[in-house]
Amino acid sequence: METKIIPDIIVGRMPLYLRALQRMIEEGRRVTSSQELGERLGISAAQIRKDLSQFGEFGKQGTGYSIDYLAGQISQILKVDRVWEIIVVGAGDIGSAVARYQGFTNRGFRVTMLFDNDPTKIGQQVGNFTVLDSKDLEEAIQKAGIQVAMIATPSPEAQAVADLLVKAGIRAILNYAPTSLNVPEGVQLQYIDPVVHLQRMTYYL
Amino acid sequence: METKIIPDIIVGRMPLYLRALQRMIEEGRRVTSSQELGERLGISAAQIRKDLSQFGEFGKQGTGYSIDYLAGQISQILKVDRVWEIIVVGAGDIGSAVARYQGFTNRGFRVTMLFDNDPTKIGQQVGNFTVLDSKDLEEAIQKAGIQVAMIATPSPEAQAVADLLVKAGIRAILNYAPTSLNVPEGVQLQYIDPVVHLQRMTYYL
DNA sequence: TAGATTGTTAATCGATTAACAATC
DNA sequence: TAGATTGTTAATCGATTAACAATC
Numbered sequence: 195m196e197t198k199i200i201p202d203i204i205v206g207r208m209p210l211y212l213r214a215l216q217r218m219i220e221e222g223r224r225v226t227s228s229q230e231l232g233e234r235l236g237i238s239a240a241q242i243r244k245d246l247s248q249f250g251e252f253g254k255q256g257t258g259y260s261i262d263y264l265a266g267q268i269s270q271i272l273k274v275d276r277v278w279e280i281i282v283v284g285a286g287d288i289g290s291a292v293a294r295y296q297g298f299t300n301r302g303f304r305v306t307m308l309f310d311n312d313p314t315k316i317g318q319q320v321g322n323f324t325v326l327d328s329k330d331l332e333e334a335i336q337k338a339g340i341q342v343a344m345i346a347t348p349s350p351e352a353q354a355v356a357d358l359l360v361k362a363g364i365r366a367i368l369n370y371a372p373t374s375l376n377v378p379e380g381v382q383l384q385y386i387d388p389v390v391h392l393q394r395m396t397y398y399l
Numbered sequence: 400m401e402t403k404i405i406p407d408i409i410v411g412r413m414p415l416y417l418r419a420l421q422r423m424i425e426e427g428r429r430v431t432s433s434q435e436l437g438e439r440l441g442i443s444a445a446q447i448r449k450d451l452s453q454f455g456e457f458g459k460q461g462t463g464y465s466i467d468y469l470a471g472q473i474s475q476i477l478k479v480d481r482v483w484e485i486i487v488v489g490a491g492d493i494g495s496a497v498a499r500y501q502g503f504t505n506r507g508f509r510v511t512m513l514f515d516n517d518p519t520k521i522g523q524q525v526g527n528f529t530v531l532d533s534k535d536l537e538e539a540i541q542k543a544g545i546q547v548a549m550i551a552t553p554s555p556e557a558q559a560v561a562d563l564l565v566k567a568g569i570r571a572i573l574n575y576a577p578t579s580l581n582v583p584e585g586v587q588l589q590y591i592d593p594v595v596h597l598q599r600m601t602y603y604l
Numbered sequence: 605t606a607g608a609t610t611g612t613t614a615a616t617c618g619a620t621t622a623a624c625a626a627t628c
Numbered sequence: 629t630a631g632a633t634t635g636t637t638a639a640t641c642g643a644t645t646a647a648c649a650a651t652c
Contacts, residue, residue, distance in 0.1 A: 203619075209598035210579070217554075217578060227633065234579050239633090240621055247635055255634040256628040273601045280597075291496035292593065297577055301594045302601065341604060342597065349422075366600035368593060372502055373422060374415070374440055382600035386591055388497065388573060389506045392485075392547065393414035395571035395587035396478045396507065399546060408643075432609065444609090445645055452611055460610040461652040 204245045208268055210235055211242070215265040216301075227258035274302025280342045281335065283355050285310035285318070285325045288370050289346030294321035303342070307334060328355075335362040342366045349373040409450045413473055415440055416447070420470040421506075432463035479507025485547045486540065488560050490515035490523070490530045493575050494551030499526035508547070512539060533560075540567040547571045554578040 214234050218226055228239040228246075235242075246252055246264075249271050253259045269275040282293050285308050293308045308320055311328035318325045326334065334340075343364045345352050352371035359367060366382040369375055372390075377383050419439050423431060433444040433451075440447075451457055451469075454476050458464045474480040487498050490513050498513045513525055516533035523530045531539065539545075548569045550557050557576035564572060571587040574580055577595075582588050 201619080205602050206599050208602070209592075209595040212598065213577060213592070213595065214579060229633085236579070236581075238621070240623095241619090243633090243635060244620080251635070253634050254628055255626065256632045258633060271602065272598045273604060274598050278597070278601060287496040287499045291492040294492045295593075297592075297594060301577075301598070303594065303597055342600070344593075365604055366597070368596050368600070372418060372506075374419060376441075382603050384596035384600055386593060386596065387414075387418070387502075388500075388549070388591060389502060389508065390414040390418065391573050391589035391591065392483070392508055392571070393417065393477045393479050393506070394411050395547070395573070395589055396483060397410050397413070397476065398587055399478060399570055406643080434609085443645070445647095446643090448609090448611060449644080456611070458610050459652055460650065461608045463609060 198248075200248050204248055207237070207245055208272055210237075211245070212265060212268045212272065212274075215261050215268070218261050219265060223261055225258050226261050226264075228253075230258075269302070272302070276302065278303050278342050279306040279338065279340050280304065280344060281307045281309065281331075281340050282344045282346055283309045283328065283331065283359070284346035284348075284351075284370075285312075285315045285320055286346060286348075289344075290320045292344055292346060292370070293323050305344075306338065306340070309334075331358060332362040335359070335364060340364065342368075344368045344370060345375075346370045403453075405453050409453055412442070412450055413477055415442075416450070417470060417473045417477065417479075420466050420473070423466050424470060428466055430463050431466050431469075433458075435463075474507070477507070481507065483508050483547050484511040484543065484545050485509065485549060486512045486514065486536075486545050487549045487551055488514045488533065488536065488564070489551035489553075489575075490517075490520045490525055491551065491553075494549075495525045497549055497551060497575070498528050511543065511545070514539075536563060537567040540564070540569060545569065547573075549573045549575060550580075551575040 214231055228242040232239040232242050252264050252267055280303050282289050282305055293305050298304055307326055308323040309326045309328045309331055310316060315325045316327045343359045345355050345367060347355055349371045352373050353375055356367055356375045356377055360377055360381055368384050370386050372387040375383060419436055433447040436447050437444040457469050457472055485508050487494050487510055498510050503509055512531055513528040514531045514533045514536055515521060520530045521532045548564050550560050550572060552560055554576045557578050558580055561572060561580045561582055565582055565586055573589050575591050577592040
C-alpha cells in the first residue's frame with residue numbers, strides 16, 4: 195500500500211547508503227552519522243538526513259544511526275531483505291562474467307539461469323551453469339516465477355529479447371547491451387554501458 | 400580554453416545522444432529531430448534541444464539534425480574523436496570480461512593492458528592480453544602515458560589501487576568494485592555496480 | 605508558400621542546502 | 629548538564645518544460 199511517492203532520485207541513492215552501511219558492518223562499526231556517511235559518499239549530510247526521513251525516523255539525536263538497524267531498514271525498503279532470482283540472457287563474455295559474479299550474494303540477488311541462442315554455446319558449462327537454449331526462456335521464467343533479468347546480448351538482439359522477457363512476466367531488466375530499449379509502463383529498466391561512463395569522463399580531460 | 404561551464408548532468412546525457420545517433424547511422428539514417436531522439440531515449444524534445452544548444456547550433460529549422468554531423472560534433476565535444484588507451488586492474492571474471500569486451504571499438508577507447516597481483520594469474524593469457532604484474536603498474540602507466548583506468552579488483556583493494564593509479568598519473572577511473580572511493584579533486588571517477596541498479600528496481604516491484 | 609523544427613526565453617517545477625528547535 | 633546530531637522547515641538553487649519567434 196504505497197501511499198507517499200518518493201522521488202526516484204532518492205530511491206536511486208538508497209542502494210548507495212546501504213552499500214556504505216554494509217561496508218561499515220564489515221569494518222565492525224556500530225553507529226554512524228549523516229556526516230560520516232556523507233563524507234564517504236560525497237553527499238551532504240543534510241541530503242542524507244532528508245532522504246532517510248522520507249521513509250521514517252531511523253536515527254537518534256545526539257548519537258546518530260545504528261548501522262545494523264539502518265541497514266536492515268533500508269534492506270526492507272528496497273525489498274532486498276530476501277533473495278531475488280535473476281536470469282541472464284546472453285552467454286558471451288559479459289553474460290558469463292555476470293553469471294559467475296560473486297557480488298550478488300548477501301545483497302539480495304542470485305543468478306539461477308543463463309541463456310543463449312547460439313548452438314555452439316547451448317549445453318556448455320559456465321561456472322555453475324549449463325547454458326540453456328533461449329527458446330525455452332519464456333517457459334522457464336514462468337515456471338520459476340522469475341521477475342528480474344539481465345540482458346547481455348549483442349545490441350541488435352536486445353530489444354527483441356526485452357520484448358520476450360516482458361511477455362514472459364519479467365518486471366525488471368538490467369540491460370548490458372549498449373542500446374536504449376523501450377518497455378511498457380511498469381516494467382523497470384536500468385542500463386550498464388561502461389562507454390557512457392568513460393565518455394562522460396573524457397569530456398573533462 | 401573551456402570558458403562556459405556546462406552542468407554535469409548535461410554532460411552525462413551527451414554519451415546517450417551519441418550512442419543513439421551512432422545506432423541511427425548503422426540503420427542507414429541521415430537526419431533526425433529532437434523529437435525522434437527524445438522518443439528513443441525517453442527524454443523530452445525540449446530538453447535535448449536545450450542540452451545541445453549549450454555546445455552550439457547543430458540543427459536546421461524545419462529539417463532537424465544531420466545525424467552524421469551531430470555525431471561528429473558530439474564526438475569532438477566528448478573528446479572521443481580519438482582513441483583513449485585504458486588499463487584494467489584486476490584479472491578476475493569482471494576484469495577479464497572488460498578486457499575482452501568488443502564494445503569499446505569505435506567509441507573512443509581501447510584496452511591496452513591488464514594487471515593483477517595474483518601470482519597464479521600473472522603471465523596467463525586473457526584474450527589478447529598477457530596478465531601483467533601489478534607491481535609494474537606505475538611504470539607502465541607513465542611510460543605509455545595512460546590517463547584512463549578501470550578498477551576490477553575485490554572491494555578491499557580498490558582504494559589502494561585507486562591511490563596508486565592517481566599517483567601514477569591516471570586522471571579518469573571507472574570503478575567496478577562495489578565500494579565508494581575517494582580521489583583528489585580533478586580526477587574523474589565513475590562507478591559500475593550492477594547491484595545498485597538492481598536494488599533501485601526492486602524497490603518498485 | 606506552408607509546414608516543420610530549431611534555439612531560446614520565461615515559467616514552472618523539483619532538488620539541495622542552510623539553519624535550528626528538539627532531544628538523546 | 630553540555631555536546632552532538634537528528635528531523636524538518638524555509639530559502640536557495642538548478643533543472644525541466646512550455647511556448648514561440650525565427651527560419652529552413
